[in-house]
Amino acid sequence: MSGFGDKTESWGLRMLHRVDPERAHGLAIRALTSGLVPLSGPVTSARLRTRVAGLDLPNPVGLAAGFDKNAEALGPLSRAGFGFVEVGAITPRPQPGNPQPRLFRLSEDRAVINRFGFNNNGMKAAAARLARRPQDAVIGLNLGANKDSMDRSDDFAQVLRRCGVHLDFATVNVSSPNTEKLRDLQGAEALARLLAGVMEARDSLGGDLPVFLKIAPDLSDAELSELAEVAQAGGVAAIIATNTTLSRDGLSSAHRDEAGGLSGAPLFEKSTRVLARLSELTQGEMPLIGVGGIGSAEDAYAKICAGASAVQLYSALVYEGLGLASRVARGLDDLLARDGFAHVAEAVGSKRQDWL
Numbered sequence: 502m503s504g505f506g507d508k509t510e511s512w513g514l515r516m517l518h519r520v521d522p523e524r525a526h527g528l529a530i531r532a533l534t535s536g537l538v539p540l541s542g543p544v545t546s547a548r549l550r551t552r553v554a555g556l557d558l559p560n561p562v563g564l565a566a567g568f569d570k571n572a573e574a575l576g577p578l579s580r581a582g583f584g585f586v587e588v589g590a591i592t593p594r595p596q597p598g599n600p601q602p603r604l605f606r607l608s609e610d611r612a613v614i615n616r617f618g619f620n621n622n623g624m625k626a627a628a629a630r631l632a633r634r635p636q637d638a639v640i641g642l643n644l645g646a647n648k649d650s651m652d653r654s655d656d657f658a659q660v661l662r663r664c665g666v667h668l669d670f671a672t673v674n675v676s677s678p679n680t681e682k683l684r685d686l687q688g689a690e691a692l693a694r695l696l697a698g699v700m701e702a703r704d705s706l707g708g709d710l711p712v713f714l715k716i717a718p719d720l721s722d723a724e725l726s727e728l729a730e731v732a733q734a735g736g737v738a739a740i741i742a743t744n745t746t747l748s749r750d751g752l753s754s755a756h757r758d759e760a761g762g763l764s765g766a767p768l769f770e771k772s773t774r775v776l777a778r779l780s781e782l783t784q785g786e787m788p789l790i791g792v793g794g795i796g797s798a799e800d801a802y803a804k805i806c807a808g809a810s811a812v813q814l815y816s817a818l819v820y821e822g823l824g825l826a827s828r829v830a831r832g833l834d835d836l837l838a839r840d841g842f843a844h845v846a847e848a849v850g851s852k853r854q855d856w857l
Contacts, residue, residue: 509539510822522604522613522819530569533577533823541582541827548837549584549830551845553810554711554738554788556639556669560584560830561845562801565792565813566643566672566715567615571622572630579638582827587813588627589643590674593659595623596647599679603761606819607754611796612768613816615745616761618679619645624663631667641670643715644699648680654695658702665706673699673737676717676744678762684717689727696735711738718743718772718793725775729782739788741813742779743772746793765816769794773807777856780808785850796821798832805833805845806852 513532517525532538545559553561563585564578572588579586598620605614621627627642634640644660646653661671673695675686686695696714703710714737716728732740745762752767772793779789791809795801796817804812818825833845842848 507824510824513538514820514822518606521602522606523601526604530574533574536577538577538823540577540580541824542580544582544827544830545584546834548834548843549845551810553790554670554713555709556585556711558584558639558811560833561805561811562826562830562833563587563790563811563813564826565815566590566674568815568818570620572627572634572642575630575634575638575640579635579640581823582830584811584830585639585641585669587641587643587672589621589672590619590645590677591621591624591627591642591660591664592619592645592647593624593650593656594647595626596620605756605759605761607752607756607765608820609754610752610757610765610767611817611820612752612754612763612765613819614756614759614761614763616679616759618648619677621645624660628664628667631664634667639669641672641713642668643672643674645674645677646680646683653683653686654691654698657695658698661699661702662705665703665710668710670711670713670738671703672713672715672741674715674744676715678717678745678747687716687720687724687728689731692728692731693735696731696737700736713737713739713741713790715741715744716775718746718768718775719748720775722778725778726782729779729787733783733787737787739790739810740779741790741792742776743768743793746771764793766794766796769800773804774856776804776809777807777853780850780853781857795829796825798829798836801829801833802836802848805848806850807856808850808853810846810849
């Protein structure tokens with residue numbers, strides 16, 4: 502995107518930053534679905550094309566869950582330069598989430614704090630939208646659990662059974678800090694049981710849909726090691742590292758003490774160290790998707806060199822606009838060429854030791 506597209510996006514961002522963050526988010530989705538946002542179209546090359554967990558991606562730069570919670574903008578997002586798109590999180594029943602305000606821009610820190618609490622329209626509405634998805638895109642769904650569920654583990658399986666036939670991958674999200682005690686499901690026994698139920702639901706669909714696991718950045722080394730073992734034993738196809746953090750180290754914004762999960766630039770180093778450690782623990786055999794603080798091609802490249810086979814971004818879109826996806830993908834192509842890599846897979850983990 503260049504020229505008129507750049508100016509339109511810059512103007513749009515300035516307007517959105519004048520209104521409440523959650524309202525701005527809703528307006529951005531509406532602009533997308535109304536065709537008002539300039540889109541780059543597909544971005545790919547022989548260097549960028551890659552295969553991750555059985556999925557053929559035009560490029561390794563994906564959209565993280567949380568931007569399109571209800572799968573409303575699948576068509577436009579598939580034309581925005583992303584190599585893959587993850588929507589959700591979706592719970593079995595609709596739920597309003599936590600009280601507002603629950604989304605905060607930390608502009609000085611290039612960060613965001615949210616405490617949404619899995620607000621979404623539920624799996625019935627999501628399944629109807631996913632059934633109309635573009636077939637030439639790679640689309641996944643982040644699975645969630647209702648706050649008042651009597652059996653949260655079964656909630657993940659329920660959503661997968663309802664929506665799985667429309668997906669290219671599904672993500673088990675036990676790492677959001679905004680649903681009370683959800684992160685307790687990252688413990689070995691609880692996670693093993695949860696994954697067994699999800700895999701049973703996956704198998705009932707009659708295919709081999711890849712199931713990913715999204716983890717928190719706030720795990721001890723022992724917890725990370727245990728989690729990696731359970732994920733590998735449980736048939737997880739890839740680990741997404743990481744979700745938001747509860748840490749507030751080094752922040753300067755007035756909103757720094759708001760409750761919720763912190764994402765954006767301050768998460769980059771912490772999440773990349775977790776990623777590199779996971780790469781070491783799994784000996785490079787488990788595909789990893791690096792998330793947390795990516796705002797440039799250089800950031801995406803660093804995640805890949807630390808051990809990520811693909812990356813996802815979201816919070817930086819608040820400050821850079823949707824054109825960021827294509828800029829990161831094209832810039833990544835240039836960086837790989839500069840360093841003599843003929844294919845992105847060759848760079849995966851090449852500088853892992855720098856982060857350990």
